[in-house]
Amino acid sequence: MTAYPKTSASPATTDADQRWWRDAVIYQIYPRSFADSDGDGVGDLPGITARLDHLVELGVDAVWLSPFYPSPQADAGYDVADYEAVDPLFGTLDDADALIAGAHERGLKVIVDLVPNHTSSAHxxxxxxxxxxxxxxEREQYVFRDGRGPDGAEPPNSWQSVFGGSAWERVPDGQWYLHLFDVTQPDLNWDNPKVRADFVGILRFWLDRGADGFRVDVAHGLIKEADLPDWTGHSQLLGNPLDGPRPPMWDQEGVHEIYRQWRTVLxxxxxxxxxxxxxxxxxxxxLAAYVRPDEMHQAFNFSYxxxxWTAGAQRDVIDVSTAANDAVGATTTWVLSNHDVVRHASRLGLPVGTPRPHGIGPDDPQPDAVLGLRRARAATLLMLALPGSAYLYQGEELGLPEHTTLPGEVRQDPTWFRSxxxxxxxxxxxxxIPWEADAPSYGFGPTDASWLPQPPVFAELALDRQRGVPGSTYELYRSALALRAEHGxxxxxxxxxxxxxxxxQFRNGGVLVLTNFGAEPVPLPDGCEPLLTSEPLTADGAVPQDVTVWARI
Incomplete structure (x- = not known):
């Protein structure tokens, strides 16, 4: 294991009252898809504020909001045109203030998304x-370079965009700019002191408005290797493929200096x-280097x-994650779904060993919905029993699957077009997401409008069909979060x-956690009293396949 030096603890890590994040359960809201207050088919900040009580009832500690800044929406708001305002699509700054205040009144923290690797080309x-x-x-604020070849008509290097195609775009005066993502998302030059100063100002703008922190998009991408060398290897988001050298655009050592500066501000x-x-x-x-005591507080565990979905793979990743974070005095941040990956209720319905799909379309192999939800419930109970923090993605508490049959003509992700x-x-x-089975747009808004079409299965999964129903996925989440808090x-x-x-199988305090991956039911140890199960136990009290149980010991 690589040894990273520990640094002296900052004030925020020595005051126990300020360490809420170490074991928090944080709920991700994707604003355009959570709740629509005005019927235009797009979710908004007032809609979120009106649904905050749902989060309190569910039992989470905080909310993370995906971007709501002014944007041309070429990448659903991750192409930011102004970091210190709210897009009229989502509301106003007053609406943002009201949302933060409403959350705080209910005891919820609010984390906002920050997108520092790139801006919108409209910025x-x-x-x-x-x-x-x-x-x-002005041009030094971005990564501009002259092209190659006699007339500069070839891109400066071979880098490819995460979304497909070249990572370079030529402008009318002949230079090229880097965009590791969409062509409308030019990369900022983080070697430029002005860029660093501007973002400190952005941090303060939202901290002064009451934001409790920032989820930092593409946190490993801000610094590029100095001479921008050609790269023909892995070009996606992964910073350090285990079977090769580190790509020159990801996880460069210089990113840590940026986050140490930000930490002093927070x-x-x-x-x-x-x-x-x-x-x-x-x-x-x-990854643990990002959560050393004077840098960030959390880093999503994407390896997890x-x-x-095998016993060996799950034990291994839990072991390695815990050891790596313990080495720097951090807790692990567990996650199963978010706005960038196939929902785990569908992903786990694919045959074990299937490579993680980058979306599922109608012509792709379809997941087993029943098996996927069964495994997803078991996986969630396993995750929520682990020491550390956990993130939930909106709608997973309802057992929502991926919409795998969206027709091409309604798709909006730039990945679809650039690939x-x-x-x-x-x-x-x-x-x-669905709130009411018999309402227009399943209660998402007051009209039938929905920026992406909702599948019919959402009716039976709507919140009002699950609330108060024993065994429903919603009630499973509520019970799990309550027991997680009760047992620490x-x-x-x-x-x-x-x-x-x-x-x-592991013990956490007075609770035994057991997930069975095998075909044969597994008996609980003598003297264990089941507290919560992802599915019913057998008649003789054994744990069936793809089931997790929490038991008092």
Missing amino acids: RWFQAALEAGPGSP DEYPGGRVLVAEAWVEPLER LVAP NHQSAGRDGCRVP LGRGRLEWAGPAAETV
């Missing part, structure tokens, strides 16, 4: 860079403000998200237990 900074021309200070504010890294980095020892319709993209996990599982310590074969 005033980029427009000024285009107007100012080569060699100007530590000036009361209440334990947090930084959360979206960093697709392996091995996990390198993609781990195969020449070869990759279905992320629209299937972003479909507006997030603050506990994992101790492996029982035979390893086809099960994952």
Whole structure:
């Protein structure tokens, strides 16, 4: 294991009252798909505010809001045109203030999304860079380069966009700009002191408005290798493929200096403000470097998200994750679904060992919906029993599947277009969620309008069909979150237990957790009293396949 030096603890990590994030359950809201207050088919901030009581009833500690900034919406808001305002599509700054205040009144923290790797090409900074021309200070805010070849007509290097195609676009004066994502998302130059100063101002803008922290998009991508060398290897988000060298655009050492500066800013504010890294980095020892005591507080554990549904793979990733984070004094941040991946209720319905799909379309192999939900419920109980923090993605508490039959003509993810319709993209996990089975748009809004069509199965999965129904996925989540808090599982310590074969078994305080991956039912140890099960036990009290049980010991 790589040894990373520990640094002295900052004020935010020595005050126990400010360490709420170490075991918090945080609920991700994708604003355009959560709740629509005005009937235009797109969710908005007032809609979220009106549904905050749902989060309290569910039992989460905080909410993370995906971007709501002004944007041309070429990448669903991750192409930001102004970091200090709200897009009229979602409301106003007053609506943002009301949402933060309403959450705080209910005891909920609010984490906002920050997108520092790139801006929208519509941002005033980029427009000024285009107007100012080569060699100007304005152009130095982005990654502009001359092209290769006698007339500069070839891109500066071989880098490819995460969304498909070249990562370079030529402008009329002949230079090229880097866009690791969509062509409308030019990468910022984080070697430029002005860029760093501007973002400190953005941090303060939202901290002063009461934000409790930031989820940092593409946190491992801000610094690029200095000479921008050619790269023909893995070009997706993953920073450190285990079988090769680190790509020159991901997980460069210089990113850590940025986050140490940001941490000093957040530590000036009361209440334990947090930084959360979206960093697709392996091995996990390198990911842990992002959560050293003077850097970020959390980093999503994507290695856990993609781990195969087998006992061995689950034990291994839990073990390695815990060891890597313990080495830097951090807790692990567990996650199974978000707005960028196929929902785990569908992903786990694919044959074990299937590579993680980048979306599922109508012509792709379809998941087994019943098996997927069964495994998803078991996986969720396993995750929520682990020490550390956990993130939930809106609608997973309802057991929502991926919408796998969206027709091409309604898709909006740039991945779909830049891959020449070869990759279905992320629209299937972003479909507006159902609140009421018999209401227009299943209660998403006051009209039938919905920016992506909702599948008919959403009617039976709507909240009003599950609330108060024993055994429903919603009530399973509520019970799990209540028991997690009651038994302090997030603050506990994992101790492996029982035979390893086809099960994952561990103790966390006074609770035994057992997930059975094998075909044969597994009896609970003598003296165990079941507290919660993802599916019913057998008649003689054994744990069936693809079931997790929490038991008092």
